[in-house]
Amino acid sequence: MFERFTKAARAVVIDAQAQARELGHRPIGTEHTLLALTTVDMTGGDGAGAGGGYRVGNGAARVLREAGVDRDYVRAAIIRHAGDRSEAKAILDRDAEDAAALKAIGIDLEAVRAAIEENFGTGALQLVRPAPKKKGLLGRFSSATSGHVPFSPRNKKALELSLREAIRLKQNFIAPEHILLGILREGQGLAALILAERGVDFDALRDDLTRSLRAPAA
Amino acid sequence: MTEATDLAAAAGSTDPRVGLRAVVALRRLLEGLERLQVANARAKGWSWQEIADALEVTRQGVHKKHARLLPMPDPRED
Numbered sequence: 001m002f003e004r005f006t007k008a009a010r011a012v013v014i015d016a017q018a019q020a021r022e023l024g025h026r027p028i029g030t031e032h033t034l035l036a037l038t039t040v041d042m043t044g045g046d047g048a049g050a051g052g053g054y055r056v057g058n059g060a061a062r063v064l065r066e067a068g069v070d071r072d073y074v075r076a077a078i079i080r081h082a083g084d085r086s087e088a089k090a091i092l093d094r095d096a097e098d099a100a101a102l103k104a105i106g107i108d109l110e111a112v113r114a115a116i117e118e119n120f121g122t123g124a125l126q127l128v129r130p131a132p133k134k135k136g137l138l139g140r141f142s143s144a145t146s147g148h149v150p151f152s153p154r155n156k157k158a159l160e161l162s163l164r165e166a167i168r169l170k171q172n173f174i175a176p177e178h179i180l181l182g183i184l185r186e187g188q189g190l191a192a193l194i195l196a197e198r199g200v201d202f203d204a205l206r207d208d209l210t211r212s213l214r215a216p217a218a
Numbered sequence: 219m220t221e222a223t224d225l226a227a228a229a230g231s232t233d234p235r236v237g238l239r240a241v242v243a244l245r246r247l248l249e250g251l252e253r254l255q256v257a258n259a260r261a262k263g264w265s266w267q268e269i270a271d272a273l274e275v276t277r278q279g280v281h282k283k284h285a286r287l288l289p290m291p292d293p294r295e296d
Contacts, residue, residue, distance in 0.1 A: 010289050097243075101242065107244070109243075
């Protein structure tokens with residue numbers, strides 16, 4: 001199933017972890033996935049936001065925005081419901097320990113990093129720390145990003161339903177739109193509550209998402 | 219750890235804790251570099267076989283290790 005996630009869909013799942021971590025929340029709930037859906041921007045070169053190029057990457061963000069749901073609204077709603085427990089995290093400390101250990105054998109980690117970032121961009125080099133082996137979908141997601149924050153059972157369910165939505169639509173890929181459809185089908189999470197509070201018409205939203213998925217390439 | 223003499227001493231240290239800790243850090247760096255370079259090669263259109271040959275491992279091995287980390291192309295992007 002994970003193999004079917006598009007670049008944008010993967011970015012959403014990964015960003016959901018980042019959003020939860022940034023807020024100091026655990027586990028990662030549907031609300032963090034929703035926040036990621038409004039945050040991940042795969043516009044690429046089309047910065048002008050002029051229809052065409054935008055839709056392909058993360059169509060869910062566009063559909064949500066048209067329904068009056070944007071990143072700022074979702075983030076504020078999450079904080080209203082769950083509070084803001086943001087904290088600076090300790091990943092930097094662990095990197096510093098590794099840097100010291102490498103220095104002991106004559107390797108300057110910062111020099112290596114600088115050489116790589118020169119060609120590949122900031123943050124391109126990440127030290128790999130395999131998490132303990134986990135089975136199934138969410139284990140893969142969390143180990144792929146060194147996340148210690150687990151996904152809530154409801155959020156897992158919603159992500160699994162995104163596959164069902166893709167199958168229902170006879171599509172062999174899972175895009176951000178499918179993820180949002182999964183959240184809507186699950187229907188019980190904080191994400192669905194936030195959308196309901198905003199007065200979003202779920203059926204209309206489903207139709208818009210399906211339309212976005214079926215639209216031909218620009 | 220700031221003086222060159224300290225570095226040299228640590229590099230040749232017979233204390234297993236120091237030496238083994240360096241191995242762990244080196245492995246993390248190695249794995250990070252491998253991911254980066256495999257992703258780069260795939261982005262440049264290299265086949266799994268070509269990457270495997272360059273890494274001197276089997277195609278199956280490199281595919282098993284890295285395929286799930288690389289995104290499925292969105293058919294609508296073409």
